[in-house]
Amino acid sequence: MSPLFFGLDIGGTKIELAACDATLAVLHRERIATPGADFDAFVAQTAALVRRAEAALGRPAQAVGLGMPGVADAATGCQxxxxVPALNGRRVAPALAAALGRTVHLGNDCQCFALSEAQGGAADGLPSMFxxxxxxxxxxxxxxxGRLLAGYSGLAGEWGHGPASAALLAAHGLPVLDCPCGLRGCLERYVSGSGLAAIHRLRGGDARDAEAVHALAAQGDAAARAALAIHLDLLAQGLAGLVLVLDPHAIVLGGGLSKLQRLYDELPGAIARHLFRGARVPPVLPPRFGDAGGARGAALLARQRFTPSAP
Structure with a gap:
């Protein structure tokens, strides 16, 4: 009988479980609301989610993977x-492992997304991908x-907390913004969906989110159009840095902005402008699994760590 590998994708509003067989075919899926403030409730309800899936499939999972937002402190294991407010400062994987009576394999939710797109996703079969x-x-x-490289402290891939170019920020008339991570001027503050809305507000607009910026730009709003151009330039600079350091064979976009066709049309040329002559821009691809890839990626992570020889 094929072994089971469960993946749990932990989000700010939902927890999704994907129960997969050894081929990563999804046999069972369930979502519940995330208990946002009560850690004990989070552990109890997540463990119950796993047990319900095992009952539905009639057998236990060989391994459970957990895709978590944020990072775990390398010294303490605390998130x-x-x-998810209930998880900050908590040792999530050990608490869930104790509730389930088995090891839980912890990964960052963004890393789980990448792993899912590397195996069976948009970058399937490529030597490397970001x-x-x-x-x-x-x-x-x-x-x-096809294997996730998490790095010495599990931080590989945290490109959003690298610095935006100070010269580029100055050229666009943007301030160096504080980041909740404790650093200043992080790329995340400008290139994320919330960063795009922040740029619009800094340019005199009032958009609450990225979708509003795009709607205003379509209506001819000058501040919105300027925000989109600035966002593209800063995003291209950040991705060009990844190309120079990692030279991946493809970049697969995820998150809400990955649904925008204009990024696939305009990013390659914009990235090229931040690279030296002769450097090649890898394909920039939309995700195959979209927001459903996190739980599948967590199951892949569980399989990879449970069976080190597995792809």
Missing amino acids: LSSN GAILGTGAGGGFCVG
């Missing part, structure tokens, strides 16, 4: 910078040969 999330924040993951 940091999470958009998955770049552009949602409320900006994060990502780097895969080589």
